[in-house]
Amino acid sequence: MLEKYADLLAPIYQFLGCETPDSWIDEAKKPEHLQALLVDHMHCELKAAQSAAFLIRKYALDNASAQTLLGWIKPYEDFVYRKVGDGKFSASKNELIGSLTAKPEYAYNQDILDKMVRLIKEELHHFEQVLDIINVKGLRVQSLNASRYASGMIKHVRTFEPAALIDKLIIGAFIEARSCERFAKLAPHLEPDIGRFYVSLLRSEARHYQDYLELAQQVANATDPQRFDIAARVAEFKAIENDLILTPDSDFKFHSGAPALVA
Numbered sequence: 001m002l003e004k005y006a007d008l009l010a011p012i013y014q015f016l017g018c019e020t021p022d023s024w025i026d027e028a029k030k031p032e033h034l035q036a037l038l039v040d041h042m043h044c045e046l047k048a049a050q051s052a053a054f055l056i057r058k059y060a061l062d063n064a065s066a067q068t069l070l071g072w073i074k075p076y077e078d079f080v081y082r083k084v085g086d087g088k089f090s091a092s093k094n095e096l097i098g099s100l101t102a103k104p105e106y107a108y109n110q111d112i113l114d115k116m117v118r119l120i121k122e123e124l125h126h127f128e129q130v131l132d133i134i135n136v137k138g139l140r141v142q143s144l145n146a147s148r149y150a151s152g153m154i155k156h157v158r159t160f161e162p163a164a165l166i167d168k169l170i171i172g173a174f175i176e177a178r179s180c181e182r183f184a185k186l187a188p189h190l191e192p193d194i195g196r197f198y199v200s201l202l203r204s205e206a207r208h209y210q211d212y213l214e215l216a217q218q219v220a221n222a223t224d225p226q227r228f229d230i231a232a233r234v235a236e237f238k239a240i241e242n243d244l245i246l247t248p249d250s251d252f253k254f255h256s257g258a259p260a261l262v263a
Contacts (some may be wrong), residue, residue, distance in 0.1 A: 002184055002199065008206050009184055012177050015209070015234075018242045020178075020185050021258040029189035033252060035139050037186075038130060038194075040254045043144055044179070045127035046076055048208075051172060052116040052123070056100075059165055060109040060116070065100040076124060080141070087131055087141075089124070108218040115211040122204050133194060149255035150175060152244045153237060162223050166216050170234055173212035174241045178255060180205035 002009075013019065028037055053073055057066040078084035100117065102109040134141060153174065157167040183198040183205065190198065213230075220228040249257030 002187065005184065005199070005202050008202060009181070012180050012206060012209065015177050015238075016174070016181060016241070017238045018246060020182055021246060023258050024256065025185055025189065027252060027259045028186055034137070034190075036252055037254060038134050038137070038139060039142055040144055040147075042127055042130040042134065042141070043080065044254050045123045045130060046080055047150070048175070049073060049076070049120045049123040049127070051168075051175075052119045055165075055168060055172075056113055056116045056120075060102050060112040062101050062103055068100065073120070073124070076127060081143070087135070089128060106219075106222055108215065108222055111218060112215055115215060119208055119211065122208075126201060126204075129197065133197065144253075145251070147251060147253040147256055148249065149244050149253065149257075153240055156237070156240055162219050163228060166219050166228055166230070166233065167237070169212045169216035169219065170230070170237050173209045173216070173234075174237055175255070176205050176209035176212060178241070178245070180209065182254065 027033060050073065053069050057069060061069065075085060075089055079087055079089075100113060102113045131141070150171070153171045154168075157171070158164050180202055183201050187195040187198040189195075213234075216233075217230050220230050245255075245257050247257050248260035250260045252259065
């Protein structure tokens with residue numbers, strides 16, 4: 001099923017630097033973990049959309065457009081965090097891109113807007129697809145505590161610009177690349193319909209990580225590419241991300257580390 005994606009996955013494995021531990025796969029494929037796996041996956045899709053929206057609002061949009069963007073994501077947040085709504089979402093998001101205006105200060109703002117709007121649309125569509133699977137399987141939507149994965153990288157973001165923006169874009173690249181790697185690892189071990197769904201996500205997740213890296217390089221090039229060395233910063237975050245993936249983690253999540261041994 002995955003042979004034809006070998007060329008797509010090879011640069012992702014190289015970028016990540018380590019593969020998901022077999023011990024995590026062994027846990028993830030257990031039927032009793034399907035609830036946690038799918039619900040956390042659904043939450044991850046929303047968080048990915050929210051993170052992209054944050055970047056757009058902070059760095060690329062005028063105030064009026066930012067308010068429009070907030071209204072776009074709010075029904076999903078209401079459903080997940082406030083238990084409001086029936087899980088049926090409007091298709092109006094597909095019309096949004098033409099109504100947003102990028103700030104004129106930097107040339108890369110338009111590319112941030114274009115790439116992140118496309119990413120948000122895709123992540124929210126994936127959210128709806130995962131929710132459909134949850135409903136079909138008779139599972140329940142539930143609140144979850146945050147995992148250590150994203151927060152473990154975010155705490156290393158620098159506090160001055162444009163370094164902070166560059167770091168956030170690099171973190172986005174690692175999250176998307178790791179998601180792609182885990183979809184590929186999990187697909188052969190899950191129920192066939194879920195496995196096919198995970199394989200269907202590979203191309204979009206691979207493109208998302210590339211978009212984040214391209215934007216990080218654009219920001220560096222527009223300021224001082226020698227001072228803001230993307231390759232060096234990627235290497236630093238690779239070490240941080242690998243540590244989060246390979247070290248024992250007591251909480252099972254879609255991006256959690258190696259399962260901690262229970263005494």
